[in-house]
Amino acid sequence: MKKHLLMLPLILLAARFTYAQEAKKAQPDSVIKIIPITDGAHTGYVYTIGGKLQSPEDVKLRLLSYAPSAQEFHLLKNNITWSYLSLAGFTASGVGAFIEFKNNNKYAGATPALVNGTTGFNYQQHSNTGAYVFTAIATGFIFSTLFNFARAAKHNKKALELYNKRFE
Numbered sequence: 421m422k423k424h425l426l427m428l429p430l431i432l433l434a435a436r437f438t439y440a441q442e443a444k445k446a447q448p449d450s451v452i453k454i455i456p457i458t459d460g461a462h463t464g465y466v467y468t469i470g471g472k473l474q475s476p477e478d479v480k481l482r483l484l485s486y487a488p489s490a491q492e493f494h495l496l497k498n499n500i501t502w503s504y505l506s507l508a509g510f511t512a513s514g515v516g517a518f519i520e521f522k523n524n525n526k527y528a529g530a531t532p533a534l535v536n537g538t539t540g541f542n543y544q545q546h547s548n549t550g551a552y553v554f555t556a557i558a559t560g561f562i563f564s565t566l567f568n569f570a571r572a573a574k575h576n577k578k579a580l581e582l583y584n585k586r587f588e
Contacts, residue, residue, distance in 0.1 A: 492575045500572045506561050507565045509557075524548050524551060
């Protein structure tokens with residue numbers, strides 16, 4: 421009887437170690453997938469993880485939780501910020517160009533006068549240099565906007581690829 425009592429703790433201990441080694445259930449598929457949804461002329465995108473719809477905030481949190489994809493996500497946000505700043509610069513310089521063209525066109529400051537015995541107008545010479553400078557600045561800002569939005573899209577795609585790569 422004493423032998424059985426001595427063997428009982430050993431058997432219980434072995435059972436405990438066996439239970440600790442039990443394989444845990446695998447996590448559901450954690451790959452982020454983007455699914456396009458078309459409604460005639462409009463196209464939208466939804467995110468799914470493990471076949472379940474996810475909000476963009478949930479996807480953002482998952483991307484930020486993994487260091488390589490978080491770095492790309494920060495580059496994405498930086499490019500979007502610069503895109504909006506460039507768009508504001510384009511708008512401001514476009515308004516400046518419009519004002520300069522309006523104030524320095526042929527008809528600005530035209531005065532009625534008698535020209536060779538008939539009524540007419542005297543047109544003053546105006547320089548459009550300011551308008552051309554503002555137009556060139558606006559052109560640079562619109563290209564900067566498009567370039568930064570394209571880079572933001574590239575970083576978004578790369579962040580998703582880096583996140584999904586660890587589940588392959």
